[in-house]
Amino acid sequence: MPDTLNTNDQSDGLADQRAGSGIVVLSASMQLLHMNRQASELAKKINAAEHGGTAAKSAHGVLPAALTELCGEIIKALHVRTEAKDWEQFEVKRVTGDPNQPVLLRGFGLPDRGGIQHARLVVTMEELGRKQNLNTEHARERFQLTNREQAVVEHLAKGWTNKEIANALQITEQTVKEHIKHIMRKTNATTRTGILVQIFNS
Structure with missing residues (x-):
């Protein structure tokens, strides 16, 4: 540069x-x-x-x-x-x-x-909004996300809290945290924002 x-x-x-x-x-x-x-x-x-x-x-x-x-x-x-x-x-x-x-x-x-x-x-x-739906599907394949992990990512993209995601998916907040940990490992991200950057760039 x-x-x-x-x-x-x-x-x-x-x-x-x-x-x-x-x-x-x-x-x-x-x-x-x-x-x-x-x-x-x-x-x-x-x-x-x-x-x-x-x-x-x-x-x-x-x-x-x-x-x-x-x-x-x-x-x-x-x-x-x-x-x-x-x-x-x-x-x-x-x-x-x-x-x-x-x-x-x-x-x-x-x-x-x-x-x-x-x-x-x-x-x-x-x-990024125009390609959001396309990317979560593409990201699911690229990062080998489960259906539940993909759902968590879609809610993360809306800016939802762990509690809001847990309520929407009818799971506990602890389970949401576990899903986010798995997604971070799969996308090589260290933060929630990092996950979105990887997904939107996929």
């Missing part, structure tokens, strides 16, 4: 043309440097979901909390991963927004030899 980010008009135009992907570039001090049209639209949707469905409550142009938290994780990682090559295989992911049409955030750091204050954060945003 290059040390510097080319933000001339041509690359901005290409970024805008990427079907469905929002692109946000920030400085390490969280100053917004670039946000394409798609990212702006997705940020509005995430803000609406974070504020109970009413976008009016969230100030215009304010970055969603999920996005700023993700950037906080990238900044922490930039203190450790100080070379561009350290970021070639590393990214911070989060699924957020409306559970019926979630948004996958993928964050990368672009270190700078001049120090962290010159580093850049790049976040891509992609809507």
Whole structure:
């Protein structure tokens, strides 16, 4: 990955043309440097979901909390991963927004030899809702999930708690936890969000 980010008009135009992907570039001090049209639209949707469905409550142009938290994780990682090559295989992911049409955030750091204050954060945003049903079926085959595990994943994608999943499937919360442990092992994930990232990427 290059040390510097080319933000001339041509690359901005290409970024805008990427079907469905929002692109946000920030400085390490969280100053917004670039946000394409798609990212702006997705940020509005995430803000609406974070504020109970009413976008009016969230100030215009304010970055969603999920996005700023993700950037906080990238900044922490930039203190450790100080070379561009350290970021070639590393990214911070989060699924957020409306559970019926979630948004996958993928964050990368672009270190700078001049120090962290010159580093850049790049976040891509992609809507996942359209392929959600297709993916749980595909993921079931890919990760060898049982029918019950697939049902748990589908409820996780809606943002449900263990208790809500247990009630829906008429099993105990402990059983839900066991299913989630098995799913984590099969998908090589360490968190509930990690499971969703794997499923949506499958």
